[in-house]
Amino acid sequence: MQPTLFVADLHLSEDRPDITAAFDAFMSEQAQNAAALYVLGDLFEAWIGDDDTSAFNQHIKQAFRRLTESGVPVYFIHGNRDFLVGKKFAHQTGIQLLPEQMVIDLYGEKVLIMHGDSLCTRDHKYMAFRKKSRGWWWPNLMLALPLWYRRKVAKNARKTSALHQKNSSEQIMDVTSSEVDRVMTEAGVSKLIHGHTHRPAIHKFQLGGKQAQRIVLGDWYSQSSVLEVRADGMQLHAKSF
Template sequence: MQPTLFIADLHLSEDRPDITAAFDTFMSSQARDAAALYVLGDLFEAWIGDDDTCHFNQHIKQAFRTLTNSGVPVYFIHGNRDFLIGKKFAGETGIQLLPEKQVIDLYGEKVLIMHGDSLCTRDHKYMAFRKKSRGWWWPKLMLALPLWYRRRVAQNARKTSALHQKNSSEQIMDVTPSEVDRVMTEAGVSKLIHGHTHRPAIHKFQLGDKQAQRIVLGDWYSQSSVLRVTPQSTELKGTPL
């Protein structure tokens, strides 16, 4: 049986041709043989709007269009770097946009999938920004600005984010266990798949009276991290770039 694949946190950009090359290889090999591909956010280092039609963005969109045209369904959940991806991008690529939390049927098991940034509730500064940026007015304001200005805003945001991560403890930047318990209980699942923290691992823990599992996808800064799931196995593997 064909596997279902999950990826996140590729942070694609023109500045990292090695990541783009790994992405191209993945899309033309593993992804072609998948039953479905789920992209759980931060596909791009920064996405400033569907109207940014630079050559690099067109290249990435064509890779997705080729894959979906081949019959592989692709599902996408927004991350904190690409939450401005909209219906135009979806239409041009053939991907299906999902809400920030989605329960899927994975070979007969209910599984919750999400980007994972909303789980990091101890990072109060980021959570305040997240609340503002996901509101109804902030995206509209940003998309009304000229592209050149949005690029400058994105550059400044990346610098601010890097400084914030450098000055924050690992505990603050990781998920809050009680929030993980809450969202999984609310969704009625015992398995969660997410990205965002860049700490690939398969965690097993007790959730109420059940055994639970939380799978964290890896980023693509130094490896192409892919979760491969079949009815018989679950494999989280990173291939060095």
């Protein structure tokens, strides 16, 4: 049986050809044999708009187009680095855009999938930015600016984010347990898959007196982290590059 694959936090950029090479290998090999591929945000280090037609972006889009045209459905949830991915990108690649939170049927089990940034409620500075960036006016304002200026904004934002992460405690940067419980209870699920924290693990805990699981996908800064799910179980893989 073909597996369903989940990835997140690839952070693709022209500055990291090693990650791009790992992505190309994944798309042409492992992903080709999948029942479906779910990308749970931060595919790019920064996505400044669908009108950025650089050679690098075209390369990534073509990889997705080849996969979807081969018959593998690809689903995408926005992350905090690529929330400007829009309908044009989806049309050009054949991927399907999903809402921020989605309950899917995974081999007969209801599973909640998301990027995971909304779970980090103790990071008040980021949560304030998230509220602004996911609203209606800020994205439209950004997309109205010229590409060169958006590139500058994105570069400065990455520097600010790196400094914020360096100066914040691990507890603040990780998910809030009570928020995990809340979203899973509201969704009526006992299994959650997300990325964002770059702390790959399969957590088992009690939720409403029942066994629950939270699966965290790893990032691709030093390895290709892939969750492989089949009807008889799951495996969280990490291949160094």
